[in-house]
Amino acid sequence: MxxxxxxxxSGVATGSTYALMGxxxxxxxxxxxxxxxxxxEMALITSYFAMMLxxxxxxxxxxAFFISFAFAAILGAFLxxxxxxxxKEPNVLGMIVITIGIEMVLLGFVSWKFGAEEKTMPxxxxxxxxxxxxxxYISKLDVLTLxxxxxxxxxxYLFFKFSKLGLAMKATQQNSVAAQxxxxxxxxxxxxxxxxxxxxxxxxxxxxxPTVMQPFMMWDPMLKGFxxxxxxGMTSLPGAVIAAYMLGIIENLFGGYISIEFKTVxxxxxxxxxxxxxxxxxxxxxxxxxx
Amino acid sequence: MDMKRDYYEDVELFSSPVVVFWFIVLIGxxxxxxMFVDNYYVYVANYIAINIIVAAGLNLLVGFTGQISLxxxxxxxxxAYGTVILMIKAGFPFLLxxxxxxxxxxxxxxxxxxxxxxxxxxxxxxxxxxFGLTITQIIGRVELFGGRDGLHAPDLTIGPWVLDTDxxxxxxxxxxxxxxxxxxxxxxxxxxGRAFIAIRDADIAAETMGVNIVFYKTLAFAISAFYAxxxxxxxxxxxxxxxxxxxxxxMSILFLAMVVVGGLGSMLGSVAGAVLxxxxxxxxxxxxxxxxxxxxxxxxxxxxxxxxxxxxxxYIVFGSIMIAIMLFEPLGxxxxxxxxxxxxxxxxF
Numbered sequence: 001m002x003x004x005x006x007x008x009x010s011g012v013a014t015g016s017t018y019a020l021m022g023x024x025x026x027x028x029x030x031x032x033x034x035x036x037x038x039x040x041e042m043a044l045i046t047s048y049f050a051m052m053l054x055x056x057x058x059x060x061x062x063x064a065f066f067i068s069f070a071f072a073a074i075l076g077a078f079l080x081x082x083x084x085x086x087x088k089e090p091n092v093l094g095m096i097v098i099t100i101g102i103e104m105v106l107l108g109f110v111s112w113k114f115g116a117e118e119k120t121m122p123x124x125x126x127x128x129x130x131x132x133x134x135x136x137y138i139s140k141l142d143v144l145t146l147x148x149x150x151x152x153x154x155x156x157y158l159f160f161k162f163s164k165l166g167l168a169m170k171a172t173q174q175n176s177v178a179a180q181x182x183x184x185x186x187x188x189x190x191x192x193x194x195x196x197x198x199x200x201x202x203x204x205x206x207x208x209x210p211t212v213m214q215p216f217m218m219w220d221p222m223l224k225g226f227x228x229x230x231x232x233g234m235t236s237l238p239g240a241v242i243a244a245y246m247l248g249i250i251e252n253l254f255g256g257y258i259s260i261e262f263k264t265v266x267x268x269x270x271x272x273x274x275x276x277x278x279x280x281x282x283x284x285x286x287x288x289x290x291x
Numbered sequence: 292m293d294m295k296r297d298y299y300e301d302v303e304l305f306s307s308p309v310v311v312f313w314f315i316v317l318i319g320x321x322x323x324x325x326m327f328v329d330n331y332y333v334y335v336a337n338y339i340a341i342n343i344i345v346a347a348g349l350n351l352l353v354g355f356t357g358q359i360s361l362x363x364x365x366x367x368x369x370x371a372y373g374t375v376i377l378m379i380k381a382g383f384p385f386l387l388x389x390x391x392x393x394x395x396x397x398x399x400x401x402x403x404x405x406x407x408x409x410x411x412x413x414x415x416x417x418x419x420x421x422f423g424l425t426i427t428q429i430i431g432r433v434e435l436f437g438g439r440d441g442l443h444a445p446d447l448t449i450g451p452w453v454l455d456t457d458x459x460x461x462x463x464x465x466x467x468x469x470x471x472x473x474x475x476x477x478x479x480x481x482x483x484g485r486a487f488i489a490i491r492d493a494d495i496a497a498e499t500m501g502v503n504i505v506f507y508k509t510l511a512f513a514i515s516a517f518y519a520x521x522x523x524x525x526x527x528x529x530x531x532x533x534x535x536x537x538x539x540x541x542m543s544i545l546f547l548a549m550v551v552v553g554g555l556g557s558m559l560g561s562v563a564g565a566v567l568x569x570x571x572x573x574x575x576x577x578x579x580x581x582x583x584x585x586x587x588x589x590x591x592x593x594x595x596x597x598x599x600x601x602x603x604x605x606y607i608v609f610g611s612i613m614i615a616i617m618l619f620e621p622l623g624x625x626x627x628x629x630x631x632x633x634x635x636x637x638x639x640f
Contacts, residue, residue, distance in 0.1 A: 035413035086618050092412040093359055094617050097551050100544055101613030108606030115597035215603075219540075223420065230417045265428040268421025272406055275418055279409040 002135045007256045008249055013142035015248025019149040020204035021225025022232065022240035023156060027197040029234050030160070031169045032190055033092070034084065037099040040222025041106035042079070042198045043205030044215065046072040047121070048110050050206060051213070054122045061124050065206065069199055076198025077191040084194070085187065111215035123210040145207045152200050153241045160237070169193055173235075220264070227271045233284025243282060302480045304473075321465055325458045333457045337529050339569045340468045341522045346549040346561040347475050348518025353547065354556035355479060356511040357491030358407060359416050362423030363546045366516040368538035369396040369426060370523025372436050375533065378445050380435075385447055393520030399426075400516025404509035423543050431535035441534030444527045457529075464525055471518060476558050478514075487511055491556075519546075545572070548609060552616050554625025563624040568609070575605035 021039060028036045050068035053059065079102060087098060130139040160166040171179040172186045179186055204225070208217060228247050232239025247267045255263035274282065295301045305311045325333045345367060352358050373392025377383040383391065403422050407415055430436045447454045454460045478484050486507045489497035498504050527533045545568065553564020578601060579585040592598045620626045 097613055098617045101610040104606040104610030108603045111603040112596045112600045115599040227417055230414055261432045265425040268425050271421050272418050275410055275414055276406045
């Protein structure tokens, strides 16, 4: 029984990381219908930036993180302004190719600048700090990840539901021409969306970096986060988070009881099965194509 | 570009005797090419030809049928492992093992095509991506496939000939490549090919006109996977050794990049894209050996970047090419070629 609960706890911990990445992707998809494959690498470069600040400059951790978050937001907005906005024929395939291109450029840049070897992040909470409750080991870092995932989910949900900017973002996705007519500057909205999304993704990156820090560290969380976002319906914030926790928990239970070897692929098998039954995800209204 | 006046002009393989002449010259020079160059360049040619086959197959799916696949490394791996396993374990001759393995890949392509009937955009991207990753993981864990240690390709014999050098293997590769490309070009001009294009342009309209969407979409996946399987089977013999680590997501991305950079929906484009990206890939692996540029980069890396990560510049180059093509010339290299042709045709004016 303890084993079972321990697996659920680690599943929730993994799920939180996926949830953060999934949220970041959903924000962009909600506004611009771009599946952003560069999300992971945007977080990667922010984590390395934070590490650089902490190791080369003598500043406090909190200030360094604050600067990194600002960097992440500016990076997101910059990428939208310089690259995405210039796309001539925005169709889904073109957008996927562009974001994969951005991903490769950022990945190449980071591994050129910092080398491919494993680094250590001077993070205030170490990966092995934790406490034991009733025989179950809980890592402090995981708790922090869980709190930030839930925090971002609630804040973003309220933001999209009630704030003026959030409503403008929704309007931009639903009908950008109509949004422009009522006076929404859709270009500026897109830039802000990318900034916010990059910030959410960067949180995931910074929270992963104490455990593992090398150029490919964001691939698995990014792909699983994307998978969770797709499973949740790509436009639903709570959907992405719930799907992320489902994936995390199923993955850990599968690893514990059936086969540890196929742990990482079970998420994708689930995705394909879910998509066969519900082609637009679990929590989205069925997408009806307009002719 | 050229005006087509009737149906037969649209379906014919060569538009004029001049084209036939140049085609024969091209084929002839391709067959004579290994006699004049080093072994290394023959190896490069093999590598490129194999990637051309995959790019052509993927172009049928992405460019002509309008689907997305980020999992072609999976089919490639099935082809490679299938061929080698059938030869080692079942004792099949190469010429039988290769199509059998490719048919297995096509079967998987058909299976992947089934969920793809209901999916599009990012949903399809994640489903195919998941498929590619799953295949690599499974191959890496099953003992029959050599696990993490990989497999050595057996000796390659066809009838009385033993193909043990790159030059000898080249003739097999180039023959198959030419045959497969001609087949693809013909296929696109038939009823089947037009059905694919109709599905890409407007699937609902196509269905209304009587195109069987279920059949043709799964067929596109199966043919595309078949091509990747054939290419994978030969790739095993170019490398002489295969392991699961080769068939990564990065490889799938590279295949997609070839198709997009070359030009969606153009056979010529796939060839150009595959040649360009493969050549760059091989060149950039040893970027410091390039004269002048290499020394400058070495200085730059030592002062500002890290010298250990210098080979990662290839990601930057590939990524920039993909972005630049999508932003400035969505038709890819083929689009540039068309524009050049148009410009020179009416040149002084």
